[in-house]
Amino acid sequence: MLLSPHEALSKMHWTPEHAQPLNQWPEQHLDVSSTTPSPAHKLELPPGGRQRCHYAWAHDDISALTASNLLKRYAEKYSGVLDSPYERPPLGGYGDATFLNGAKGDPESWPGPEPPYPLASLHEGLPGSKPGAGGGSGGLGSSPVVAGNLPEALYAGNACGGPSAPAEYATGYGGGYLAPGYCAQTSATLAPPPPAALLQPPPPPPPGYGPSAPLYNYPAGGYAAQPGYGALPAPPAAPPTPYLPSGLAAPTPLPAPAPPRPAPTSYGFQAAVAGAEAGVSLKRKAADEGAEDRYRKYVYEPAKAPAADATSYPAADNGECRGNGFRAKPPGAAEEASGKYRGGVPLKVLGSSVYGPQLEPFEKFPERTPAPTPRGGFAVPSGDSPKGVDPGALELVTSKMVDCGPPVQWADVAGQSALKAALEEELVWPLLRPPAYPGSPRPPRTVLLFGPRGAGKALLGRCLATQLGATLLRLRGASLAAPGAAEGARLLQAAFAAARCRPPAVLLISELDALLCARDDGASAPLQAPLLACLDSGCGARADGVLVVGTTSRPAVLDEATRRRFTLRFYVALPDSPARGQILQRALAQQGCALSERELAALVQGTQGYSGGELGQLCQQAAAAAGLPGLQRPLSYKDLEAALAKVGPRASPKELDSFVEWDKMYGSGH
Numbered sequence: 001m002l003l004s005p006h007e008a009l010s011k012m013h014w015t016p017e018h019a020q021p022l023n024q025w026p027e028q029h030l031d032v033s034s035t036t037p038s039p040a041h042k043l044e045l046p047p048g049g050r051q052r053c054h055y056a057w058a059h060d061d062i063s064a065l066t067a068s069n070l071l072k073r074y075a076e077k078y079s080g081v082l083d084s085p086y087e088r089p090p091l092g093g094y095g096d097a098t099f100l101n102g103a104k105g106d107p108e109s110w111p112g113p114e115p116p117y118p119l120a121s122l123h124e125g126l127p128g129s130k131p132g133a134g135g136g137s138g139g140l141g142s143s144p145v146v147a148g149n150l151p152e153a154l155y156a157g158n159a160c161g162g163p164s165a166p167a168e169y170a171t172g173y174g175g176g177y178l179a180p181g182y183c184a185q186t187s188a189t190l191a192p193p194p195p196a197a198l199l200q201p202p203p204p205p206p207p208g209y210g211p212s213a214p215l216y217n218y219p220a221g222g223y224a225a226q227p228g229y230g231a232l233p234a235p236p237a238a239p240p241t242p243y244l245p246s247g248l249a250a251p252t253p254l255p256a257p258a259p260p261r262p263a264p265t266s267y268g269f270q271a272a273v274a275g276a277e278a279g280v281s282l283k284r285k286a287a288d289e290g291a292e293d294r295y296r297k298y299v300y301e302p303a304k305a306p307a308a309d310a311t312s313y314p315a316a317d318n319g320e321c322r323g324n325g326f327r328a329k330p331p332g333a334a335e336e337a338s339g340k341y342r343g344g345v346p347l348k349v350l351g352s353s354v355y356g357p358q359l360e361p362f363e364k365f366p367e368r369t370p371a372p373t374p375r376g377g378f379a380v381p382s383g384d385s386p387k388g389v390d391p392g393a394l395e396l397v398t399s400k401m402v403d404c405g406p407p408v409q410w411a412d413v414a415g416q417s418a419l420k421a422a423l424e425e426e427l428v429w430p431l432l433r434p435p436a437y438p439g440s441p442r443p444p445r446t447v448l449l450f451g452p453r454g455a456g457k458a459l460l461g462r463c464l465a466t467q468l469g470a471t472l473l474r475l476r477g478a479s480l481a482a483p484g485a486a487e488g489a490r491l492l493q494a495a496f497a498a499a500r501c502r503p504p505a506v507l508l509i510s511e512l513d514a515l516l517c518a519r520d521d522g523a524s525a526p527l528q529a530p531l532l533a534c535l536d537s538g539c540g541a542r543a544d545g546v547l548v549v550g551t552t553s554r555p556a557v558l559d560e561a562t563r564r565r566f567t568l569r570f571y572v573a574l575p576d577s578p579a580r581g582q583i584l585q586r587a588l589a590q591q592g593c594a595l596s597e598r599e600l601a602a603l604v605q606g607t608q609g610y611s612g613g614e615l616g617q618l619c620q621q622a623a624a625a626a627g628l629p630g631l632q633r634p635l636s637y638k639d640l641e642a643a644l645a646k647v648g649p650r651a652s653p654k655e656l657d658s659f660v661e662w663d664k665m666y667g668s669g670h
């Protein structure tokens with residue numbers, strides 16, 4: 001029987017409007033009853049050869065039933081094409097062979113690699129390939145025959161007119177796996193909506209044909225962008241992976257995890273948006289957080305007797321000037337200090353674990369490069385007597401007020417980590433650092449330390465002098481006020497003058513409030529005006545190399561004028577438990593007493609609210625009660641227990657609250 005598709009169709013649903021597309025089809029006469037192709041057929045083979053065309057040659061005699069089935073099959077195929085209600089590409093674009101077995105028959109180059117599909121349809125044997133199911137596709141694929149034979153059935157459901165992924169593989173194929181030609185989008189601008197038949201839900205994939213075992217073996221990138229799809233971005237080429245079928249694009253690799261963002265610190269955003277003031281407080285907060293670690297490594301060792309030589313703080317300064325009129329510690333000061341304190345018992349020997357980890361020696365303060373040229377006339381002592389200053393008072397100050405005690409390192413101050421960090425960063429470093437540029441803001445020259453009595457304010461003042469390598473001059477407000485207003489003013493002026501003559505110098509004025517208190521007779525504080533005048537002249541614009549440290553346990557006495565003269569105002573709080581443990585250890589070691597860890601912990605517990613000074617008094621009281629040092633026995637815990645009854649904390653909770661309040665209002669915070 002010799003039939004051509006054209007003839008077959010003409011017997012089925014041939015109508016004149018179908019003539020045009022069908023006329024474009026190459027005539028293919030198939031001798032379905034013959035076992036060999038006719039010479040005409042051989043001539044009509046496309047140049048690609050047999051493998052390419054996949055003609056369904058009949059190699060054996062076939063029965064009438066088979067011939068009928070074949071006829072029906074081709075007829076349905078063509079009718080499926082013709083019955084498709086919506087627009088589709090010209091049939092010639094697909095080539096005749098396309099409708100036969102998916103092979104290309106048209107001479108135009110097809111954008112994509114050779115479909116490696118075998119003759120046997122992949123849909124055969126699949127439940128979804130039954131006639132009528134359509135594999136979820138419409139158009140060309142709506143014909144059960146076509147859908148059963150042609151992988152192009154998948155293309156038909158694409159609203160863009162191009163190939164698309166089936167819905168059940170949308171997640172697997174839809175994103176980065178699909179080549180541009182898949183055009184998974186259903187753009188209304190590109191094509192009219194598919195008919196209702198096309199919206200049929202696709203049949204579920206058979207077992208084993210999930211996204212992980214894809215039936216559709218489209219090679220990645222095998223479908224180049226179709227005309228009009230150019231706007232679609234090409235998905236990244238996925239590397240093939242051994243566990244995927246060949247030709248299937250591997251999942252798009254996840255983007256490399258972003259590097260962990262540094263944990264947000266108190267610096268940065270908040271400081272930037274909240275302005276300079278917030279920045280300062282946040283900076284302190286950060287210092288607070290970091291300070292504990294920074295100072296934990298300091299050794300807290302018992303101090304030895306004052307140096308035999310009184311040159312720890314050289315009264316006559318011949319050293320070079322550094323930075324803002326201050327210089328680093330005198331050469332060898334750090335070594336000298338460590339040498340002096342080396343004989344002490346480190347905390348890790350005596351201390352218990354409750355007092356922190358093992359401590360290491362304090363790092364030396366980093367050496368600063370000397371300023372290229374000394375600044376101002378205070379860099380090198382002039383040797384001239386300051387004008388307008390009583391020479392007798394000056395002599396008195398020089399002989400009596402210059403402190404020649406041992407240097408005090410940061411490690412010698414127990415606890416107060418945040419405060420030490422703030423002092424170092426806001427005072428010591430700016431003073432030692434050369435000015436960034438001519439006319440840059442001057443570092444602070446005045447600092448007020450306020451807090452309960454014995455909290456260590458004077459100790460910190462001495463420490464500042466050590467860190468700055470400065471001459472230390474000490475004044476007591478009560479001592480200045482005692483001889484009378486005139487004498488007190490004279491001494492005050494002489495002290496400031498002496499400090500200016502010996503730069504760098506730290507002028508430590510303890511009990512500052514005594515200079516500001518109103519007299520008993522009701523008259524205003526006679527020394528306040530001289531003090532303010534000295535602060536203005538001694539720390540004024542032209543005064544380099546002098547730092548004034550005022551301390552008070554009554555900050556409320558300071559009026560605003562005095563308060564303003566102190567650029568920085570820091571609260572020196574009572575020592576916390578670890579700091580109390582360190583102070584007690586140091587004091588007890590001097591008495592030759594070593595408590596057990598449990599006893600020390602109990603003592604620390606029992607001395608809550610004690611200042612450093614009171615802890616020292618407690619140990620002295622215990623020693624005195626035990627008759628030491630005449631009694632040749634070590635101090636015991638019982639002695640200290642007995643002393644606890646006699647030496648108690650002086651600062652009341654109400655007083656402590658007032659410090660906190662004042663700090664909130666006027667303090668620099670740390």
Ligand SMILES: Nc1ncnc2c1ncn2[C@@H]1O[C@H](COP(=O)(O)OP(=O)(O)OP(=O)(O)O)[C@@H](O)[C@H]1O
Pocket residue numbers: 412413414415416452453454455456457458459460510511551552553575579583611612613614616
């Ligand atoms: N944190 C501390 N670490 C070590 N010793 C301390 C500490 N605090 C206080 N002391 C000791 O306590 C004693 C009193 O300290 P200091 O004179 O510095 O206190 P103060 O705050 O100036 O007291 P006042 O208000 O009475 O002048 C000193 O011997 C000091 O060594």
Ligand SMILES: [Mg+2]
Pocket residue numbers: 454457458459510511551
């Ligand atoms: Mg003091």
